[in-house]
Amino acid sequence: MKKRLATMAVAAVMAAGPVMADLVFPSLSYRTGAYAAGGIPFADGYADYFTLLNERDGGIGGVMTKVPECETAYNTEKGVECYESLKDSGGLVYQPLSTGITYQLIPKMTADDIPLHTMGYGRTSAANGKVFSHVFNYPANYWNGASVIVNHLLEQNGGDMKGKKVALVYHNSAFGKEPIRTLEELSAKHGYELSLLPVDHPGQEQKSQWLQIRRDKPDYVIMYGWGVMNQVAIQEAANIRFPMENFIGIWWSGAEHDVMPAGEAANGYKAVTFHAVGDDFPVFDDIRKYVVDKGLAAGAGDQVGKVVYNRGLYAAMLAAEAAKKAQEIHGTAQITPSMMRDGMEALEITEERMAELGMPNFGPSFSVSCENHGGDGLGAITQWDAAAGEWKMISEFGPSDMDVIQPLIIEDSEAFAAESNIEQRCN
């Protein structure tokens, strides 16, 4: 009897074949709290893309994907707790969607040999792969964003910004202060006059800043805002009749929920972006067919095609492509976080590949290397059309001024390396 049972057990195990563990892409989301309006669409886009891969392609390289969510409420302590609680799940890459959480996770994840992707946020100088081995911020960072905005202004002024006045309205935090140095360097280079107007968290009261703008009459206002600060700033700009086409936000100030409360008055407001807006791409047909129509959409399924949803979708696509690259490099479908890091470092996104994925021109072409974890730093300008109720691309993806940005990246990252005793790599 015992012999028969043992034989049956062995046969059952052999019949089952090798069991493949899922590829885990944890989502540190914030669906609650003051910043939920931005957190929900990103989390939905991120989850929906992996659901699409599972339903349409059978996962990545034949291995199904899994997206465990942990609610951070955009709170740094909770974000770190989420990372610690999910660490044993085998998460391949973490995207905390918060600069505060990013700063806390950089040393932890480097020690744990797990990669961190902070797309368009986080520590900008992490683009230097020689110092930040496990942090990636491709395809663009805050400094690229500032430079692309200035390039747009240069284009509008026939390449000459001398004598022009530019005001930066920024969230008075590490995030909001990020572009100051870059804008100062660009001001010295192009001859515009820069004034700085910090807004304290959360930014519900900005009367002083906008009265000052009304008095100083800057030609352009650049905004690095997040949360309620964005809606209030756009409303205040409308109140003082500042021309909306001269008001340009960073990508975290350029979503539908930022402009909707101001209604018609927000028409013409602009924002820089590193990915396309709208849902006129073949991938959205697949999202609807394989995810939404099957009732598998994350959240309420009502965010498809919104700006921040697209950002989440794009982040997921880049993670999936890096995972494929890691599978190629290591010759196994069952990759580890360390292998994933290698895949991210060898990632190359081409126009052809984007078209194959149903996302032609959805984002810029770029490549990552050991030295460069930030990609090529391209960006485009979008503009809000209040009548149509949608954001529209008004420029192609264009370069940022790396002659100005790269020395800043090197300076900041090398200072970090010196104070943290980090030996530089890629030699």
Add this chain to the structure above:
Amino acid sequence: MPEQLVYAMEVFLNGLMAGVLYALVALGFVLIYKASGIFNYAQGVMALFAALTLVGVMEGQVPFSHLINAIFGTDIHHFGWHLPAIVGIVVTILVMIGLAWMVQKFVFKHLVGQEPIILFMATIGLAYFLEGVGDIMWGSDIKKLDVGLPQGINTWIDESTFKVFDYGFFIDNLDIFATLIAAILVIGLVIFSQYSKQGRAMRAVADDHQAALSVGINLNFIWVMVWSLAGFVALVAGIMWGTKSGVQFSLSLIALKALPVLMLGGFTSIPGAIVGGLIIGVGEKLFEFAIGPMVGGATENWFAYVLALIFLVFRPQGLFGEKIIERV
């Protein structure tokens, strides 16, 4: 007249207007503290909840629709109507009265006689509970609130001041409207508390719960009434702030703006909330205008507290607060 002085006058006027908006939030705190000795941590969330309910009712949003759809597999989101603002406001007032009744029935009735810190902790719990219920009930997306209030620069003031100073002052129409509403609200509340039977009962309860009970005042009714009034004030504050920024969950943080006002004006005085709001509003705006540029700006949040603390040194009970004398 020197240019800077003209600008300072504009800043002063805008400070007054901002102060009124702070005072609107502070009023809710004062009402509850005055009648029950409870520092209501949930006042900011009540403003959020009221504004969420108002938009939800006006737009015909089905409450708890995500939950209903998830449980029953349905796909309902809207009733299909768009109600006038006045109907939405009336329904929201009824909801806030219902909320007041539930708060009294399920929370504070069971905490009679407890230490103030226990009651304060209960309001912290209430704040988180209400925020969660608001999220499940109405969703966490940002909602546009339009009850027909005017917004944008007041052109009459702009043109009139331009003729005098060669510089047109900016005053937001919404702020002017908020000032009118606040004035009506304060006059109404003062008349109510001084001359109505319920108002006098409320003041009696505030003075001494036990004595009020002994003369036949229904403590439960008074507390429900006070929480309802605070709910109404929260709705007014929610409308004003929600019109500026859209109705979103950070609306609950407006309570932070009320704290220095309360410290300065006193926790028990309705006129104190208004005067405190005006002093804080003007003080922080003028400081930001005059000193802000020298110290990197963004001084308003911390300066409001510094200003309140300076007043506290000289009047610990606040400008209009009751002086507490304890005999040993």
